[in-house]
Amino acid sequence: MSLPYKATLASPCKLNLTLDVGLPRPDGFHELDSLVVLLSAADEVTVTVKPGPRTVKLIVKDRRPDSVASEPMPKGAENLAHKAAQLALDTLAPGQELQVWITLAKRLPAQAGLGAGSSNAATVLQAVGAALEASADALLPLAAQLGSDVALFLAPPAPSAPPAPTSGGAYVVRMRGRGERVEPVALELPKLYGVLTRPAVGVPTGPAYALLDALPNRLPGTATEALLTNTGLAPPLVGAGGAALSNDFEAAVLPAFPEVAALHAALTEAGAVRALLCGSGSSVFGLARDRAHALELVKKLAGRVAWLKLVESL
């Protein structure tokens, strides 16, 4: 262990290309089946691990524009980045005189379905894990304790997993269980471009699942399995009008949140190949044919939506 350790890392957001949500389990969580890519839009996390009295110190620099900054951003022990550091210290270095200092430059909106808080937690886990020379396998159970979405942000994949695509395509993860079971998928997806948008309102995750449960006679989607089995290695995501993309939350969240539905419609009207709700919302992704098309969408929508960003898959 070589201390002090210091790293500044991008903490990216995610996009569920498919999101099939099962019926509620006895523990209240929902069984998921989802294909996920990471997107270029990111927060920035600087982590320092050094000898000293056991403490976790967090500085949050809130860089979110005012238009999407109304959701609370915990600055102390409630912040997922702080929780991740505390959990990593307690589990990986019990009793050792070590401290973790974190600076979180927050750019991504919260309550957006982008998993930004989960990503922050995973980034901190990775940094503290690297400082303490912990194995990737040791971090996975910690991720699951912090939130359902945290594991998917723990890259690189386990050594036993198939390699990520090498042709400049997207790195795709299949997420199952309540979200904690993740495996890289050898899908040769082209790099995806699009515009990521968010209305002024956020959608909290728990209530979004409750809205889904309240839909009468709801049948969980099967888009993930269909995409993997029917289209083999080259899913025509962009070519087929984005028909392979799917999110079960759209049927519940769009009718309940008019601002989200309006944004979804605005993206379609602006010419996106497909407008897709991000996770449980409130962000909406507009899929573009290529980078030039994504830029065109940004120009059309600029000034009309609370937050937007040109993004590409990682």
Ligand SMILES: C[C@](O)(CO)[C@H](O)COP(=O)(O)OP(=O)(O)OC[C@H]1O[C@@H](n2ccc(N)nc2=O)[C@H](O)[C@@H]1O
């Ligand atoms: C919608 C997604 O973004 C899809 O990737 C995730 O499922 C959200 O994951 P997350 O924000 O990490 O969720 P957690 O913080 O673990 O849980 C928040 C709440 O969402 C609900 N929840 C979450 C995950 C899941 N598989 N089933 C659920 O029912 C539960 O009510 C839970 O209390």
Ligand SMILES: Nc1ncnc2c1ncn2[C@@H]1O[C@H](COP(=O)(O)OP(=O)(O)OP(=O)(O)O)[C@@H](O)[C@H]1O
């Ligand atoms: N580091 C953090 N970044 C963002 N939110 C955080 C963080 N730590 C705690 N939170 C709390 O978590 C809530 C939701 O965070 P997050 O951004 O992960 O939700 P989300 O965009 O809905 O993502 P998900 O796709 O996981 O549902 C916020 O409203 C905030 O109170």
